[in-house]
Amino acid sequence: MNILIKELPETEVAFIRRTGSYYEPQEHWGNLINWAISNGLFPPQQSFIGISLDNPNLIESKDCRHDACVTIPDGFDKERHKDMKFKKLDGGHYALYHFYDTPDKLNFAYQYMFVEWLPNSDYDADYDRYNLEFNMNNPSEDPEGKCKVDLFVPVKKRIS
Numbered sequence: 001m002n003i004l005i006k007e008l009p010e011t012e013v014a015f016i017r018r019t020g021s022y023y024e025p026q027e028h029w030g031n032l033i034n035w036a037i038s039n040g041l042f043p044p045q046q047s048f049i050g051i052s053l054d055n056p057n058l059i060e061s062k063d064c065r066h067d068a069c070v071t072i073p074d075g076f077d078k079e080r081h082k083d084m085k086f087k088k089l090d091g092g093h094y095a096l097y098h099f100y101d102t103p104d105k106l107n108f109a110y111q112y113m114f115v116e117w118l119p120n121s122d123y124d125a126d127y128d129r130y131n132l133e134f135n136m137n138n139p140s141e142d143p144e145g146k147c148k149v150d151l152f153v154p155v156k157k158r159i160s
Contacts (some may be wrong), residue, residue: 002071002093003117008132009074010091012076012083013049013069014041021061022052029068035084036070046071049089050133050149057062060121090129094152103139113153122158129154 014036018028029050036042053065069089072078078086095117099109110131118125136148 003097003113003121005123005155006094006095006096006152008089008091011071012086012091013071013089014078014081014086015051015067015069016085018066018068019063022056022064022066023061026066026068028066032068032070039081041070041072047067047071048135051089051130052133053130089132090124090154092129093123093155093157094132095123095155097151097153099147099149099151101146102144106133106147106149106151109149109151113151116153118153121155123155124158126154126156 004111014032016028016032016035018026027136029048032140033048036046036048049069049071051069053067054063056064072086078084095113097109097117099106101108114125131154132152134152135152136150139145139147142148
């Protein structure tokens with residue numbers, strides 16, 4: 001597994017939050033994508049980012065929160081969109097895992113990063129920031145139904 005360390009800038013996003021199992025249909029994505037397209041926000045200029053806010057091993061499945069996000073450009077008129085929520089994602093160092101498989105296997109990427117890669121690296125997880133899932137394709141358009149996700153895990157240099 002080739003893990004890269006990348007520096008990401010602070011990024012502003014529009015988002016829709018959903019609460020419930022990460023394995024149930026994610027209808028908030030469709031709502032966000034429709035809003036984004038109607039406002040001219042789509043790749044390659046903008047990115048769609050998923051943020052799983054809770055660890056399903058620690059939080060009951062029905063209470064897990066997920067934010068479907070789209071980056072917005074500088075100068076985007078947020079005042080015209082009172083029905084949408086906005087926030088800034090923290091910049092900093094992230095470990096990048098290029099994931100390409102069926103969506104149900106994304107959890108294995110997290111397990112690899114936290115159980116295998118991080119303990120054997122020079123980095124610790126930075127739990128003050130969230131993992132970011134940059135969605136690089138639409139699985140429904142992939143010939144094998146796979147999703148291409150750039151998984152960014154926030155890290156900080158290990159102090160020995």
